[in-house]
Every structure is written in structure tokens, then in C-alpha cells.
Amino acid sequence: MAKIETELLRGAAPLAVLKLLERRAMYGYEMVxxxxxxxxxxLSLGQSTLYPxxxxxxxxxxxxxxxxxxxxxxxxxxxRLTGAGKKRLAVDTKQWAALAGALAxxxxxxxFAYALGLxxxxxxxx
Amino acid sequence: xxxxxxRHSTRNAERDAWLGSIAATGLxxxxxxxxxxxxxxxxxxxxxxxxxxxELCDHFSTGLSRGETSETLVLAFGDPRRAARxxxxxxxxxxxxxxxxxxxxxxxxxxAVVCAALMWGGAAWALAAREQPRWAYVPADTRRSASLxxxxxxxxxxxxxxLIAMGTGHETHVEPPVPTAPPxxxxxxxxxxxGSTEWPIVRARxxxxxxxIAEFRRAAAMPSLGVLQRPLVDVEFWAAxxxxxxxxxxxxxxxLHATASDTPAKRGWDFTDFGTPVHGLMIVSPWLMADARVxxxxxxxxxxxxxxxxxSQLGAQLHAETQIFPRSRAAAVWLDALRVARELLAGADxxxxxxxxxxxxxxxxxxxxxxxxxxxxxxxxxAVRESLGSxxxxxxxxxxxxTDAVWQFLSRLPTLPYTQKGPPQGSxxxxxxxxxxxxxxxxxxxxxxxSRQDEMNAWSxxxxxxxxxxxxxxxxxxxxxxxxxxxxxxxNVITGSDLYPVFTxxxxxxxxxxxxxxxxxxxxxxxxxxxxxxxxxxxxxASLLGTAPRDPMTGRPMNYxxxxxxxxVWTTVSESFSALLSPELLTTxxxxxxVEWTLWSGSAAEK
Numbered sequence: 001m002a003k004i005e006t007e008l009l010r011g012a013a014p015l016a017v018l019k020l021l022e023r024r025a026m027y028g029y030e031m032v033x034x035x036x037x038x039x040x041x042x043l044s045l046g047q048s049t050l051y052p053x054x055x056x057x058x059x060x061x062x063x064x065x066x067x068x069x070x071x072x073x074x075x076x077x078x079x080r081l082t083g084a085g086k087k088r089l090a091v092d093t094k095q096w097a098a099l100a101g102a103l104a105x106x107x108x109x110x111x112f113a114y115a116l117g118l119x120x121x122x123x124x125x126x
Numbered sequence: 127x128x129x130x131x132x133r134h135s136t137r138n139a140e141r142d143a144w145l146g147s148i149a150a151t152g153l154x155x156x157x158x159x160x161x162x163x164x165x166x167x168x169x170x171x172x173x174x175x176x177x178x179x180x181e182l183c184d185h186f187s188t189g190l191s192r193g194e195t196s197e198t199l200v201l202a203f204g205d206p207r208r209a210a211r212x213x214x215x216x217x218x219x220x221x222x223x224x225x226x227x228x229x230x231x232x233x234x235x236x237x238a239v240v241c242a243a244l245m246w247g248g249a250a251w252a253l254a255a256r257e258q259p260r261w262a263y264v265p266a267d268t269r270r271s272a273s274l275x276x277x278x279x280x281x282x283x284x285x286x287x288x289l290i291a292m293g294t295g296h297e298t299h300v301e302p303p304v305p306t307a308p309p310x311x312x313x314x315x316x317x318x319x320x321g322s323t324e325w326p327i328v329r330a331r332x333x334x335x336x337x338x339i340a341e342f343r344r345a346a347a348m349p350s351l352g353v354l355q356r357p358l359v360d361v362e363f364w365a366a367x368x369x370x371x372x373x374x375x376x377x378x379x380x381x382l383h384a385t386a387s388d389t390p391a392k393r394g395w396d397f398t399d400f401g402t403p404v405h406g407l408m409i410v411s412p413w414l415m416a417d418a419r420v421x422x423x424x425x426x427x428x429x430x431x432x433x434x435x436x437x438s439q440l441g442a443q444l445h446a447e448t449q450i451f452p453r454s455r456a457a458a459v460w461l462d463a464l465r466v467a468r469e470l471l472a473g474a475d476x477x478x479x480x481x482x483x484x485x486x487x488x489x490x491x492x493x494x495x496x497x498x499x500x501x502x503x504x505x506x507x508x509a510v511r512e513s514l515g516s517x518x519x520x521x522x523x524x525x526x527x528x529t530d531a532v533w534q535f536l537s538r539l540p541t542l543p544y545t546q547k548g549p550p551q552g553s554x555x556x557x558x559x560x561x562x563x564x565x566x567x568x569x570x571x572x573x574x575x576x577s578r579q580d581e582m583n584a585w586s587x588x589x590x591x592x593x594x595x596x597x598x599x600x601x602x603x604x605x606x607x608x609x610x611x612x613x614x615x616x617x618n619v620i621t622g623s624d625l626y627p628v629f630t631x632x633x634x635x636x637x638x639x640x641x642x643x644x645x646x647x648x649x650x651x652x653x654x655x656x657x658x659x660x661x662x663x664x665x666x667x668a669s670l671l672g673t674a675p676r677d678p679m680t681g682r683p684m685n686y687x688x689x690x691x692x693x694x695v696w697t698t699v700s701e702s703f704s705a706l707l708s709p710e711l712l713t714t715x716x717x718x719x720x721v722e723w724t725l726w727s728g729s730a731a732e733k
């Protein structure tokens with residue numbers, strides 16, 4: 001797995017988290033697992049990075065948190081998208097799609113775009 | 127006490143709740159330590175810290191339940207210090223707006239206060255700091271003054287004590303409040319005569335201030351200040367006022383440094399002007415006038431005469447010790463004495479002995495030092511020259527307008543009526559101000575004057591008094607066409623520094639007034655000795671009138687006549703010149719006709 005530059009990851013991580021939360025509410029560890037699994041480890045966020053990122057998105061009002069009892073009987077903190085988060089996700093998705101598409105058009109990063117679900121499997125080749 | 131302990135314990139329990147949350151999860155030690163380190167290093171509120179601890183504990187518990195080892199989870203979490211730092215930043219971002227911006231605002235306000243304090247402090251320092259002048263003229267002047275006359279020889283100490291005795295507040299000094307009376311302007315002390323409506327108010331104040339007035343009389347017999355310079359005098363004045371010499375020195379130094387950035391010479395200061403002695407005597411003279419009237423009313427003739435003598439001495443001090451402008455104040459002081467003397471003569475009853483009248487006569491005769499009262503001439507010349515000193519430099523304003531204004535003033539000068547405040551004097555100042563304001567362009571003004579020289583000469587020839595007395599600068603321009611330096615022409619011709627006194631003849635007027643009163647006193651003494659008025663002045667023996675004064679207006683003997691048992695001394699003036707002789711300026715003699723000017727009338731004495 002190629003190591004992703006920090007700057008690049010910093011821009012993609014919020015979008016990735018918002019995308020994860022698009023379908024359902026999730027808790028921190030679950031998001032770590034999901035990201036690692038769905039991006040083949042490319043967007044495997046350091047766990048020390050994930051929680052500050054979640055707090056940041058929460059401060060911006062893009063996600064909201066709530067505590068709920070887990071199966072284990074422990075209190076667990078879940079995150080879900082807010083209305084603002086959904087709008088931001090839509091906007092960011094378009095931007096990244098454009099970017100990934102442009103890069104794919106150049107034959108760059110087609111797999112990365114595909115991994116994020118932002119580009120067709122053929123890498124955007126025409 | 128127990129309440130305090132309870133509160134302290136409660137606070138501690140709240141603060142350490144996150145530790146309990148970690149312990150409750152039963153995490154392995156290395157993970158518990160990791161969570162504890164993150165939470166401890168994160169600078170958060172206890173509630174925030176507890177929430178983070180619970181979330182991280184759940185995170186690691188979940189990891190363990192998924193089969194991860196502690197070591198793997200610790201490794202995957204990353205640097206706890208970095209995590210703590212990032213969590214701190216993001217968690218604080220969730221806090222209320224007021225909390226997030228509060229510190230910034232506090233810092234901003236604090237910084238603004240500090241900056242303002244520094245600025246004000248700097249400004250205060252800059253203003254208050256006593257710079258070292260290139261020429262320390264205050265001490266220099268002080269030394270110079272001290273060398274001429276020691277401080278103890280001057281009357282200033284008396285004035286100082288008198289001023290201090292009056293309390294604080296300049297105007298209050300002059301007119302101490304009388305509970306039952308409305309405030310009176312200072313001029314009323316000079317002008318309010320016995321029997322008038324406001325006389326009781328003035329009299330009450332005068333009686334209240336007797337000790338101070340006695341001090342003034344004593345001061346009048348002493349040299350006032352010698353040749354002191356204005357800054358020094360101001361220092362003295364304010365030191366007395368404030369009772370703080372150091373403050374006065376600082377004040378004077380700051381003023382001098384502020385206004386004379388380099389040297390006084392650069393500013394055109396010569397320090398021959400006297401401010402404070404004049405102010406002091408302006409305070410003193412009205413009090414002495416009022417007390418002379420009060421004393422006469424009370425029959426204390428000696429005190430009356432002492433006050434008149436003091437006024438005369440004050441005038442002499444001013445005239446002798448001051449330069450240029452304040453000589454007009456000397457004139458004012460002398461004319462104050464003349465005014466009171468005329469009043470007293472009119473109201474002199476049997477309480478006035480012949481000796482008293484003789485003393486009064488001597489006092490009046492001595493006004494102006496026994497010489498022609500030249501003060502008005504000095505006033506005009508100096509005021510004009512001072513005012514016009516900086517009038518000549520290029521300027522974009524309307525020179526023609528200013529020149530016309532000057533010309534109109536000149537044309538009207540011979541016919542300007544006198545009033546107490548004096549259009550002639552006022553006009554001189556007005557013209558001077560105009561010149562200063564417009565800053566006339568030299569060449570154009572010169573051209574304007576040259577174009578009208580014939581007019582000016584024709585005009586001057588209409589006035590016998592002017593012929594032969596016109597300044598040389600004028601004639602040289604006229605006769606030879608040589609361009610005399612314009613400032614000289616302007617000062618001499620336009621402003622009338624020489625012509626104006628000739629036209630107005632203030633000096634002659636004042637002398638005539640004075641001599642008229644002297645003759646009047648002699649006539650009154652004759653009446654008391656002989657039971658009748660003299661038929662002519664020749665009847666007066668030398669003991670009453672040494673040498674009959676001549677009328678300075680005509681050069682002939684003073685006119686005297688008795689009509690219907692009513693004597694009067696009068697002078698004759700030309701009809702055109704009479705327009706200048708409005709008697710209100712100096713005293714209030716009756717103006718019997720356009721050509722006669724009564725200097726003294728015995729009507730009141732007859733009564």
C-alpha cells in the first residue's frame with residue numbers, strides 16, 4: 001500500500017468520514033475499521049487523528065454525536081450526519097469527483113478514485 | 127469549614143471523574159495509561175475530558191473485543207501527545223462563542239489599554255519633560271533682572287502677598303463675592319461713582335478689602351519689578367497664584383519651549399513686554415480708585431489723597447519701567463487718577479481743607495510726570511509696528527481689497543469720532559489685523575500707494591498739524607521717487623504711527639485735561655479764601671497757581687470765564703478738529719459747542 005502524503009490525506013479524510021456516515025450512524029472504532037476495509041488501507045486514519053477530526057466536524061455542525069448503549073452494555077458514542085453535513089458531502093463529492101476525474105483523464109489515480117467511489121472502474125478512460 | 131471541605135471535595139470529584147470512567151472500563155494497564163495520558167494532556171474542562179475518556183475507553187474496549195491486542199491498539203492509536211493537542215484544539219472549537227473569543231477580546235482590550243497608556247504616558251512625558259533649550263533664557267533673564275534690581279527691593283512681594291491673601295481664582299481676587307450683591311465687572315470699580323445705583327456694592331467690597339488695599343498703597347510707593355522679563359514675571363505671578371514655585375517654573379519652561387522652539391530671537395521675541403505687572407496694576411488701580419471715592423465719602427481725605435498718590439505712582443512705575451505697549455496702561459492709570467480727581471473736586475465740601483486741595487492739586491499736576499503725556503504716541507507707534515512686523519510676504523489673497531481698506535481708513539482718520547474704546551485705536555488694530563490676515567504682497571501694495579501719492583499729499587496738506595510733521599519716508603517717496611523700503615513707508619504712512627497721534631492729539635488732550643483740573647483746583651481754593659470766583663486767572667496768586675498753564679491745543683493761555691456766577695476753564699479748537707474731541711474718552715466735561723471744550727466747570731463747587 002502506497003503511503004499517502006499527509007497533506008493529501010488531510011483534505012480527503014473529512015470527505016471520507018462524511019461519506020461513511022452518509023448511510024448510517026457509526027462509532028469511532030467502526031469508522032476506523034470501515035475506512036481500512038473499504039479503501040484497502042489507503043485511508044486508514046491514525047486513530048489519534050480520527051477523533052480530533054470527528055470533533056472538528058462536530059464543531060462545524062456537519063456531524064452530531066449521541067450516546068447509546070451498545071450490545072456489550074457499555075455506553076458508546078455514535079456520530080451521524082446533520083443536514084449541513086449532507087450538503088457539504090454533496091458539494092465535496094462533486095469537487096473531488098471533478099478532481100479525480102481530471103486526474104483519471106490524465107491516467108493518474110484512477111484506482112484511487114474508484115476506491116472512493118468517485119470514478120468509474122475503467123479509470124475514466126475514453 | 128465543613129462546607130468548604132465539602133465544596134472542595136465535590137470539585138475534586140468532578141475534576142477527577144474521567145479517571146473513574148477509565149477505571150470502570152477495566153482496560154489493560156497500558157491502554158488505560160494511554161487514555162489517561164491523552165486526557166491528562168488535553169487541556170479541557172472536566173466534562174469534556176470525561177467524555178473523551180469514555181469514548182477512547184470504548185474505542186479500545188471494542189478493539190480488544192475484536193481480537194486486537196493491547197500492543198496493536200497502542201501502536202495503531204499513534205502519538206498520544208499529538209492526539210491530546212489535536213483533541214484540545216478541536217474540543218475547544220465546540221465551546222460557546224463567548225468562551226472562544228473571550229480571551230481574545232480580553233487580550234485585545236488589555237493590549238489596547240496598555241497601548242493607550244503607553245501613548246498617553248509618552249505624550250505626557252513629551253509635554254511635561256523639561257527639555258534643555260539651546261539658550262536657557264529663563265535663568266538668563268532672571269540673572270539679568272536680579273543684577274538690575276534685587277528682588278527684595280521690588281513691590282512684587284507685596285503683590286504676591288496680596289494675591290495670595292485673595293485666595294485662588296483670578297477673577298475672584300478682583301471681586302470677592304458679596305453675598306447679597308450681584309457680581310460686578312471689574313470696570314465698574316473704575317467707573318462706579320459715589321451716589322450711583324451700584325455704589326453700595328462697590329463700597330461694601332472696598333470696605334471688606336481694606337487690608338489688601340492698604341497693601342496696594344504700600345506697594346505703589348515701591349519700584350514694582352525693575353526691569354524684569356515677562357517669563358520671569360509670569361513665573362512669579364503663577365507661583366504666587368498656585369503657591370508652588372516649581373510648578374510655575376515648569377509651566378513657564380514648557381510654554382517657552384513650546385512656543386519658542388529655538389530661541390526667542392527666532393520668534394521675534396524681545397521680552398520687553400510686561401504682562402504681569404500690567405495685570406497686577408490693572409487689579410490695583412481700580413481698587414485704589416474705588417477706595418479713594420469711599421474715603422472721600424467717609425471724610426477720610428488723607429486716605430483719599432493717599433490712594434490718588436498711589437495711582438499716580440503706579441502710573442509712573444509703569445511708564446518708567448515698561449517698554450512700548452504697556453505705556454498705554456500707564457496712561458490709563460494716570461487718567462484714572464485724573465478722573466477721580468475731577469470727581470472729588472466737584473464734590474469737595476468743607477471737610478476738604480485748603481491743605482487737602484493743595485495736595486490734590488500737586489497730585490494732579492504730577493500726573494504724567496509733569497511732562498507732556500506722550501504715552502498715547504508710544505502706544506500707537508508700538509502697536510502698529512508690532513502688528514505689522516510680519517505683514518510683508520507673498521500671499522494669494524486680494525491685495526486690492528486690503529489696499530482699499532487701508533486707504534479708506536486713512537481717508538476717514540481725521541474725521542473718526544472718539545469713543546471710549548476708540549475707533550482710532552481700534553481702527554489701527556483693525557488695519558493691522560487686516561494686513562496680517564491678508565499678508566499683502568509688497569510690490570502691489572507699493573504700487574497702490576504710489577498711484578495715490580498725489581491724493582495723499584493733497585489730503586495731508588489739508589491738515590496744518592500734519593504739515594512739517596509728516597515722516598521723511600513719505601516725502602522722499604514723493605519728491606525723489608526713490609523707493610523707500612516699503613515697511614518703513616507702510617509703518618510711517620499707512621498706519622499713521624506718526625500721523626495718527628498728530629491727528630488725534632491725545633497727548634495734548636490729556637495735558638489740557640490735566641492742566642484744566644489744576645487750574646480748577648486753584649480757582650476753587652481762591653473761592654474758599656476770598657468768597658468769590660476770580661474774574662481772571664491773573665488774579666490767582668502764585669501760591670495757588672505758580673505759572674498759569676498754557677492751553678496745549680492752541681498754545682495760548684488757558685481760557686477762563688465766569689458766566690452767571692459759574693466759572694469754567696475751557697479750550698478752543700478748530701471746528702473740524704472738534705470732531706475728534708469727544709470728551710467721553712477721558713472724563714465727562716460738558717461739551718459746550720463745536721469749538722469750545724470745557725476742561726473744568728465750577729458748577730458743582732458752587733453748590
